[in-house]
Amino acid sequence: MHELSVTESVLEIACRHAENAQASQVTDIHLVIGHLSSIIDESVIFYWNIISKDTLCEGAELHFIRVPAILVCLNCNNEYKLEGELTPCPNCNSAKIRVVSGDEFHLDSIEIQR
Amino acid sequence: MTENRIKIVEKILDANDRLANENRRRLDAAAIYSINLMASPGAGKTSFILSTINALLSEDIQIGVIEGDTAPVTIDSDKINAAGMPAVQVNTGGECHMDAVMVENALDQLPLTNLDLVVVENVGNLICPAAFNLGTHSNVLIASVPEGDDKPYKYPNIYRGLDVLIINKIDLLPYIDFDMEYFQKGVEMLNPGLKTFAVSCKTDEGLDDWIDWLRSRLPNR
Ligand SMILES: Nc1nc2c(ncn2[C@@H]2O[C@H](COP(=O)(O)OP(=O)(O)OP(=O)(O)O)[C@@H](O)[C@H]2O)c(=O)[nH]1
Ligand SMILES: [Mg+2]
Ligand SMILES: [Zn+2]
Numbered sequence: 001m002h003e004l005s006v007t008e009s010v011l012e013i014a015c016r017h018a019e020n021a022q023a024s025q026v027t028d029i030h031l032v033i034g035h036l037s038s039i040i041d042e043s044v045i046f047y048w049n050i051i052s053k054d055t056l057c058e059g060a061e062l063h064f065i066r067v068p069a070i071l072v073c074l075n076c077n078n079e080y081k082l083e084g085e086l087t088p089c090p091n092c093n094s095a096k097i098r099v100v101s102g103d104e105f106h107l108d109s110i111e112i113q114r
Numbered sequence: 115m116t117e118n119r120i121k122i123v124e125k126i127l128d129a130n131d132r133l134a135n136e137n138r139r140r141l142d143a144a145a146i147y148s149i150n151l152m153a154s155p156g157a158g159k160t161s162f163i164l165s166t167i168n169a170l171l172s173e174d175i176q177i178g179v180i181e182g183d184t185a186p187v188t189i190d191s192d193k194i195n196a197a198g199m200p201a202v203q204v205n206t207g208g209e210c211h212m213d214a215v216m217v218e219n220a221l222d223q224l225p226l227t228n229l230d231l232v233v234v235e236n237v238g239n240l241i242c243p244a245a246f247n248l249g250t251h252s253n254v255l256i257a258s259v260p261e262g263d264d265k266p267y268k269y270p271n272i273y274r275g276l277d278v279l280i281i282n283k284i285d286l287l288p289y290i291d292f293d294m295e296y297f298q299k300g301v302e303m304l305n306p307g308l309k310t311f312a313v314s315c316k317t318d319e320g321l322d323d324w325i326d327w328l329r330s331r332l333p334n335r
Contacts, residue, residue, distance in 0.1 A: 002209060002210055002211055002242045002245070002246075004209075005209065005213065006126060006127075009126050009127060009128075009129060009130075010126060012129065013122065013124050013126070013128070017120055017122050017124075018120075021118065021120055023118075031126070036270070036271060037245070037271075038241065038271075085267045085268065086266070086267045086270050086300065086303060086304070088299075088303065095299055095302050095303045096303075096306065097303055099274070105125060105126050105127065105245075106123055106124060106125045106126055107122050107123070107124050107126055108121070108122065108123055109119055109120060109121045109122055109123075110119070110120050110122060111118065111119045111120075112118050112119075112120060113118075114118065
């Protein structure tokens with residue numbers, strides 16, 4: 001999808017927090033990405049290497065922590081993992097479901113040197 | 115030299131969300147209702163806006179339109195202007211979606227004090243627009259019959275954030291294998307009870323109900 005704007009946002013957030021912490025360099029960045037937020041790691045890394053040049057984040061490594069998509073059936077309370085396409089509850093076939101996790105899309109933490 | 119881990123936990127699109135909130139405040143202050151209209155390319159977004167403009171023409175309801183396209187074209191905004199309403203064309207520069215900054219800049223170019231409704235025609239795409247809050251009051255998706263009945267299953271995210279669903283081109287139902295029950299079951303899983311209007315912008319079938327709903331949303335009406 002829109003990997004470039006996502007990568008720019010990551011850079012802005014990481015640099016802002018690194019400056020506040022008076023870092024001399026950011027070495028690692030940990031991103032938490034839910035399965036339902038379709039982001040291609042390789043493209044983010046590709047843009048990252050270009051746009052992080054000459055910033056506090058130059059050379060920092062991106063780590064993607066993936067959170068699976070978990071749905072809960074509102075009829076029988078069965079929790080199930082969504083791997084591919086959307087499916088009704090595998091236990092009772094009900095279509096009344098709710099997303100428990102998988103929407104996560106945040107920058108969790110950075111590792112810096114001072 | 116000391117090494118440190120700093121906990122942040124900030125939403126990656128937080129800056130966009132903050133700007134979206136500002137757009138909303140601005141629209142509210144001008145007593146304008148606003149819609150983020152999404153769909154795949156060719157689903158009938160512009161046709162639907164034109165039908166809506168025509169249906170409300172006699173009621174002196176002023177509609178401003180923000181047209182997002184990935185290329186520097188004015189095809190859609192020309193059509194809106196020809197229908198007598200102000201339109202701003204936004205070139206997203208290849209980006210696959212509109213974001214809150216683009217809407218903020220476009221709002222600067224619309225005569226907000228005169229308007230009752232602002233419609234943002236998002237870039238034709240079922241994936242990316244779903245992730246970017248624009249600050250509009252409602253998210254509306256047009257699903258058109260020729261796209262097929264499996265789209266809720268393939269593009270679940272866009273359906274989850276919707277306030278209204280328009281099923282367009284129902285005049286084509288006799289010619290296309292579109293299983294309405296299968297389609298609506300997918301929608302129901304993602305967005306139970308979603309307000310849905312089945313319409314044709316070619317025959318005007320079903321548009322009255324949509325117009326009634328829309329009219330009920332407009333402040334000062
Ligand atoms: N048969 C039929 N055709 C329609 C209907 N609504 C729109 N169309 C046609 O579908 C085509 C695309 O319509 P547009 O309104 O340009 O679609 P759009 O979503 O704005 O397209 P982009 O802005 O390019 O993404 C045009 O040829 C319309 O005449 C409908 O209800 N029935
Ligand atoms: Mg259009
Ligand atoms: Zn169940």
